[in-house]
Amino acid sequence: MTATKGLEGIVAASSSISSIIDGVLTYRGINIDDLAQNASFEEVIYLLWYGKLPNRQELAGLKAKLDEYASIPNEVIEQIKTFPKGANSMAALRTAISSLGLYDESANDMSPEANLQKAIKLQAKLPTIVAAFSRIRNGEEPVAPKKGVSIAYNFLYMLDGAEPAEVAVKALDQALVLHADHELNASTFAARVTVGTLSDIYSGVTSAIGALKGPLHGGANEAVMVMLEQIGSLANVESWIGEALATKQKIMGFGHRVYKNGDPRAKHLQKMSRELGKLKGNMELYDMSVKIEEIVTGQKGLKPNVDFYSASVYTNLGIPRDLFTPIFAISRVSGWTAHILEQYQDNRLIRPRADYVGPVNAKYVPIDER
Numbered sequence: 424m425t426a427t428k429g430l431e432g433i434v435a436a437s438s439s440i441s442s443i444i445d446g447v448l449t450y451r452g453i454n455i456d457d458l459a460q461n462a463s464f465e466e467v468i469y470l471l472w473y474g475k476l477p478n479r480q481e482l483a484g485l486k487a488k489l490d491e492y493a494s495i496p497n498e499v500i501e502q503i504k505t506f507p508k509g510a511n512s513m514a515a516l517r518t519a520i521s522s523l524g525l526y527d528e529s530a531n532d533m534s535p536e537a538n539l540q541k542a543i544k545l546q547a548k549l550p551t552i553v554a555a556f557s558r559i560r561n562g563e564e565p566v567a568p569k570k571g572v573s574i575a576y577n578f579l580y581m582l583d584g585a586e587p588a589e590v591a592v593k594a595l596d597q598a599l600v601l602h603a604d605h606e607l608n609a610s611t612f613a614a615r616v617t618v619g620t621l622s623d624i625y626s627g628v629t630s631a632i633g634a635l636k637g638p639l640h641g642g643a644n645e646a647v648m649v650m651l652e653q654i655g656s657l658a659n660v661e662s663w664i665g666e667a668l669a670t671k672q673k674i675m676g677f678g679h680r681v682y683k684n685g686d687p688r689a690k691h692l693q694k695m696s697r698e699l700g701k702l703k704g705n706m707e708l709y710d711m712s713v714k715i716e717e718i719v720t721g722q723k724g725l726k727p728n729v730d731f732y733s734a735s736v737y738t739n740l741g742i743p744r745d746l747f748t749p750i751f752a753i754s755r756v757s758g759w760t761a762h763i764l765e766q767y768q769d770n771r772l773i774r775p776r777a778d779y780v781g782p783v784n785a786k787y788v789p790i791d792e793r
């Protein structure tokens with residue numbers, strides 16, 4: 424037995440949810456470019472869960488359910504109030520989602536109907552939790568979710584307690600579409616491994632949040648912003664990136680396990696970043712990002728991934744840096760739950776082998792002789 428480090432190129436599941444073929448990403452066979460330009464995030468959620476685009480009535484039905492489930496139990500709000508000041512936002516989300524399962528009487532009902540309802544609940548409640556966490560740590564009361572608006576609108580509304588600008592809602596909605604699913608990425612794989620033991624959906628999503636948090640995965644969007652802040656200005660880009668490359672540091676937001684010729688989502692986020700910069704009358708972050716891309720692609724052949732331009736997009740939307748990865752989770756929970764439902768439909772325990780490289784025939788040495 425020999426191991427493939429990082430499971431690169433290993434096909435570990437069959438799935439009909441999203442595909443990456445010759446660098447082209449589709450959700451249920453529909454090209455991401457088409458979806459990014461035309462679909463709302465709610466249509467995409469429906470597409471991922473039900474395998475087809477909804478008609479008007481089906482979409483209205485899903486939105487009504489999302490409205491019904493968007494509020495979170497008081498016990499969870501009270502628990503968030505006990506979190507340490509300065510808690511990591513993804514750790515807080517992981518804990519709150521795990522707690523949410525305690526207050527759902529159907530948490531361990533494994534019927535397909537109950538699991539679908541729980542997927543809707545998780546999608547509906549996750550943005551409410553992120554916004555509540557953000558307000559509570561700022562010493563503010565959480566804002567209750569509004570009915571009859573999109574997830575993107577509601578999240579921005581619950582975050583600031585004010586009606587969001589149309590342009591901000593549109594940009595966030597498109598970002599949510601672009602992040603919704605991505606085949607067998609690390610967090611989705613973690614979710615599938617967890618529920619492959621026939622554990623419950625809350626456990627699966629909690630595992631996924633833990634995996635998304637890391638800077639080699641979803642945590643990279645926050646890390647890109649840290650880098651932009653450290654660089655500080657367009658004038659510093661060349662020397663900062665030059666030094667980072669010379670000392671073999673990883674440039675956050677570049678490279679991808681599956682895309683070697685570029686991530687098809689990055690161009691949409693780049694366009695959004697440019698447009699939001701123009702609207703704000705401040706192109707510094709956009710110009711810095713373009714310059715970084717020019718150098719990193721020129722010198723290393725590495726292309727920006729989905730996380731790179733999302734950092735300047737979210738910053739231009741006025742969102743605090745440490746909420747970038749929780750926003751990724753607000754979107755990706757649609758994909759995680761679609762994969763969890765698919766895993767339950769045709770489950771087999773996921774249990775690979777390890778290539779043992781440790782000592783053999785070692786003897787137990789009594790403690791006094793060590």
Ligand SMILES: CC(=O)SCCNC(=O)CCNC(=O)[C@H](O)C(C)(C)COP(=O)(O)OP(=O)(O)OC[C@H]1O[C@@H](n2cnc3c(N)ncnc32)[C@H](O)[C@@H]1OP(=O)(O)O
Pocket residue numbers: 429638639640641643672673674675676677678679680681723725728729730
């Ligand atoms: C939503 C997402 O999860 S998208 C990914 C988000 N993560 C990031 O942006 C973090 C930065 N990128 C990376 O760390 C990597 O490109 C990953 C984790 C995305 C992919 O990793 P892998 O497929 O394992 O590629 P690996 O890390 O082996 O890289 C191959 C080579 O390219 C280099 N490389 C890859 N990415 C980068 C980078 N961002 N900056 C500098 N060099 C890089 C590696 O150092 C390695 O070089 P070597 O062969 O000389 O050792």
Ligand SMILES: O=C([O-])CC(=O)C(=O)O
Pocket residue numbers: 602604605607608609640680681728729
């Ligand atoms: O697929 C991956 O490895 C990383 C990921 O989640 C994405 O790019 O959206």
